[in-house]
Amino acid sequence: MKLSSLRYVVPEPFISLRRNAGMTLAAVMTVVLTLYLCGIFALLVSNINRNTQLLEAAVEIKVFIEDGINQDQMDTLSAQVRGIEGVASIKFVSRAEGLETMSSKFGSSEEILAALGDANPLPNSYTIKAESPEQVLQIVEKVSRLPNVQAVRYGQGSIEKMFVFMNWVRTLGLGLMVLLGFSAVILISMNIRLSVEARKEEIQVMKYVGASNSFIVWPFILEGMLLGILGGGIACILVLLSYNAVLNLILSSLTFLTFVPMGEIALLIISGMLLIGLLLGAIGSAIAVRKHVNV
Amino acid sequence: MIDMANVFKTYDGGNLALKDITLHVDNGEFVYLTGQSGAGKSTLIKLLFREVLPDSGQIFIAGRSIIRLNNRETVKLRRNTGVVFQDFRLMENKTVFENVAFALKVLEYPWNEVKEIVPQVLKRLKIADKANAFPRQLSGGEQQRVAFARAVINNPPIILADEPTGNLDPDTSDELMNLFQEFNDEGATVIMATHDKRIVNDTHKRVIALRKGEIIGDHIGGWLL
Numbered sequence: 001m002k003l004s005s006l007r008y009v010v011p012e013p014f015i016s017l018r019r020n021a022g023m024t025l026a027a028v029m030t031v032v033l034t035l036y037l038c039g040i041f042a043l044l045v046s047n048i049n050r051n052t053q054l055l056e057a058a059v060e061i062k063v064f065i066e067d068g069i070n071q072d073q074m075d076t077l078s079a080q081v082r083g084i085e086g087v088a089s090i091k092f093v094s095r096a097e098g099l100e101t102m103s104s105k106f107g108s109s110e111e112i113l114a115a116l117g118d119a120n121p122l123p124n125s126y127t128i129k130a131e132s133p134e135q136v137l138q139i140v141e142k143v144s145r146l147p148n149v150q151a152v153r154y155g156q157g158s159i160e161k162m163f164v165f166m167n168w169v170r171t172l173g174l175g176l177m178v179l180l181g182f183s184a185v186i187l188i189s190m191n192i193r194l195s196v197e198a199r200k201e202e203i204q205v206m207k208y209v210g211a212s213n214s215f216i217v218w219p220f221i222l223e224g225m226l227l228g229i230l231g232g233g234i235a236c237i238l239v240l241l242s243y244n245a246v247l248n249l250i251l252s253s254l255t256f257l258t259f260v261p262m263g264e265i266a267l268l269i270i271s272g273m274l275l276i277g278l279l280l281g282a283i284g285s286a287i288a289v290r291k292h293v294n295v
Numbered sequence: 296m297i298d299m300a301n302v303f304k305t306y307d308g309g310n311l312a313l314k315d316i317t318l319h320v321d322n323g324e325f326v327y328l329t330g331q332s333g334a335g336k337s338t339l340i341k342l343l344f345r346e347v348l349p350d351s352g353q354i355f356i357a358g359r360s361i362i363r364l365n366n367r368e369t370v371k372l373r374r375n376t377g378v379v380f381q382d383f384r385l386m387e388n389k390t391v392f393e394n395v396a397f398a399l400k401v402l403e404y405p406w407n408e409v410k411e412i413v414p415q416v417l418k419r420l421k422i423a424d425k426a427n428a429f430p431r432q433l434s435g436g437e438q439q440r441v442a443f444a445r446a447v448i449n450n451p452p453i454i455l456a457d458e459p460t461g462n463l464d465p466d467t468s469d470e471l472m473n474l475f476q477e478f479n480d481e482g483a484t485v486i487m488a489t490h491d492k493r494i495v496n497d498t499h500k501r502v503i504a505l506r507k508g509e510i511i512g513d514h515i516g517g518w519l520l
Contacts, residue, residue, distance in 0.1 A: 016388070202386045208344070209398040209445065213366060236443035 031231025224285025232277020
């Protein structure tokens with residue numbers, strides 16, 4: 001097909017979609033529904049990612065130091081910890097600071113302090129941050145073997161369980177998005193196939209007057225892409241509206257969770273959904289018209 | 296111009312459509328194919344624009360075999376062949392103008408030429424006032440004129456017609472036949488399948504008669520069906 005034929009091929013899908021308004025509406029609604037669900041899952045996954053990353057970044061290793069060691073031993077220990085691979089930072093927390101932090105965490109510090117009397121049961125400690133969450137266990141293991149270390153704590157068990165859970169949700173979300181993508185391809189393909197079947201005679205006429213394969217097929221491919229973009233456009237508006245509503249509704253009540261801000265994700269959602277709609281439409285219609293390509 | 300040599304065609308289910316057809320049609324000839332339903336007229340027409348392929352035998356158009364053509368060559372063959380059917384085969388969701396213009400679009404004519412040529416042809420075929428109508432809004436005769444306009448818009452050297460008057464009343468048929476005659480006079484080779492007694496019995500043109508897929512007569516002049 002020559003480039004000049006675009007003049008004829010490009011307007012065809014617009015005319016066809018307008019004249020088959022009922023079918024177009026049905027097809028667009030299907031795409032909207034599928035891509036809407038895809039978009040919601042995408043938001044869910046990206047928010048889970050964000051929270052997991054924050055939690056991962058927040059994992060700290062507390063190293064409690066034996067009482068009664070001198071400054072030299074302390075310096076040696078500090079140097080040894082610093083030397084462990086994967087340690088990003090190390091901060092000394094004195095017994096007094098530790099007690100202060102603890103009492104502020106528990107709120108009414110007066111009672112606790114009163115119960116403790118003048119005695120401070122907390123040892124001196126180091127707070128270590130790892131370069132990446134995967135290195136936490138290995139650091140813990142190495143630190144525990146160092147001399148003058150009383151105990152090492154890093155939120156054992158619960159953190160790992162939460163990471164496993166988050167990973168599951170993330171994988172499930174991605175899996176569902178892929179599944180929904182497939183179903184969108186099938187649905188678009190079925191809609192275009194209906195359109196092809198309804199216009200079988202027209203395609204036959206095209207062949208009689210000597211239309212080439214590309215001249216016959218491209219309008220359908222473009223029609224699919226147009227359906228995809230239309231559906232994708234509407235779906236992404238709905239997704240953004242829904243996200244906005246969710247943010248407004250629960251942002252204030254769920255303070256322990258962090259949400260990806262609208263401004264940060266809107267462009268990604270818009271471009272992503274339009275592109276996915278376009279691709280799904282093209283693939284769907286290519287599948288539908290494949291068997292009609294031979295003149 | 297057109298040569299067929301020992302052509303056989305059997306459809307699925309063993310239905311023999313054409314048996315050992317050999318014929319020659321000269322450039323600019325007007326030939327009627329006649330015979331009862333099932334005689335093989337339509338199959339013969341379909342073979343000439345490659346809608347179906349023969350089981351054996353050869354078909355030559357302008358000296359070139361059309362049996363083994365690739366997609367591009369098939370497209371070229373059809374662009375040089377105008378086809379008119381009994382059931383018009385218009386694109387229902389396109390206007391008269393668009394139906395006729397479509398053949399030129401396929402040939403990649405510039406749009407300004409399309410806008411110029413289509414109204415001229417519609418005017419010549421007396422359907423200019425129907426340019427914006429859809430096929431369902433037209434009478435049978437008008438629809439056949441649109442189909443005819445689409446077939447001849449690029450002046451193809453060959454015009455094939457399969458029972459073009461089958462759905463038309465006698466007056467409308469005569470008007471359509473005059474159109475075929477006009478284009479034949481201008482040099483087009485016309486091959487028309489028909490079992491319209493009024494046309495075939497009175498003609499002074501070549502009539503090839505078929506029965507059960509075989510040629511049983513090839514004469515100049517009328518053939519009493």
